[in-house]
Amino acid sequence: MTLMKRDAVEVLRQFESVKSQAKQLRQSIRDSLSGPVEELKSLVEAYKDAKLHFGGIASEQNINVYLRDIEIKGSDYSAGYKQKALSREIDVECDKAIDILGNVAAPLSKDDLEQLAAFREQLETLSEVLPEINYEINVNEALNEYERGAYLASALISGRVILYALNQIRGESAEKKVRFLREKGIIEKGGKEEVYESILNADRKARNLFSFDLSVYPSSSDALLLLGDAIEILEIVSNVLNAENKSAEK
Numbered sequence: 001m002t003l004m005k006r007d008a009v010e011v012l013r014q015f016e017s018v019k020s021q022a023k024q025l026r027q028s029i030r031d032s033l034s035g036p037v038e039e040l041k042s043l044v045e046a047y048k049d050a051k052l053h054f055g056g057i058a059s060e061q062n063i064n065v066y067l068r069d070i071e072i073k074g075s076d077y078s079a080g081y082k083q084k085a086l087s088r089e090i091d092v093e094c095d096k097a098i099d100i101l102g103n104v105a106a107p108l109s110k111d112d113l114e115q116l117a118a119f120r121e122q123l124e125t126l127s128e129v130l131p132e133i134n135y136e137i138n139v140n141e142a143l144n145e146y147e148r149g150a151y152l153a154s155a156l157i158s159g160r161v162i163l164y165a166l167n168q169i170r171g172e173s174a175e176k177k178v179r180f181l182r183e184k185g186i187i188e189k190g191g192k193e194e195v196y197e198s199i200l201n202a203d204r205k206a207r208n209l210f211s212f213d214l215s216v217y218p219s220s221s222d223a224l225l226l227l228g229d230a231i232e233i234l235e236i237v238s239n240v241l242n243a244e245n246k247s248a249e250k
Helices: 003-028 037-061 080-104 110-126 133-147 151-166 174-183 189-209 220-249
Strands: none
Touching: 003 037, 003 080, 037 080, 110 133, 110 220, 133 151, 133 220, 151 189, 151 220, 174 220, 189 220
16 A cells, blocks of 8 residues: 555545544534534644645645635634534535545455455454453454554554463463463464464564554555454464363363
8 A cells, every 4th residue: 555545544534533523513512502612623623634634635646626724713603503504514525525535545355355354253253252352342443444444553453462462371482372372282282383483473573563663564465464363363362261261160
């Protein structure tokens, strides 16, 4: 994904957030009453910031779509009905930008969609045995960010899931974790090397690849691999839990 398209996704999210804030503002006030002026000012500023970024993308893409300038200076916008009217104007402009940016951001390939669907099926199965709902919440968020083209966000979320999950497996190193898994009967002797490499690579990528080097941005394949690593490590954790539960029942 190019830098331009990554920016398009982020700006799309900005406009979606502004549109959501505008709706919340309208729902919080009545026509006959004064509305929260400071919240309206913040809404307008958020719109202006998104509009500024949209202008850069439109220029690069030769998109001839103009978003209106919206200001609250020079008029009394304390009345609720005026605030609602202004928020609706912002809504209209946000819809225009969202429609354009949705076309600029690259759609996912059929293979990617199939892989994400497979990950979701695996996660649904794992969620029945994993002890924390936060595993499922975080992996779902990583999947959603990937779908939106926000590969850095997806990779970072997957990375923290991996690190947290690995901490649930006993052992200070990948070698000791594998030894523990063998003692529990979770992996067979012949599978040691494969599991060792999986744990070692997942840990290395989660810690080093994108967390500590600000000049590195993940590609779509990088983010997808980390999603796969997160699912794989969660499978191992679920097997640990199953083994421990069986031991406790004896």
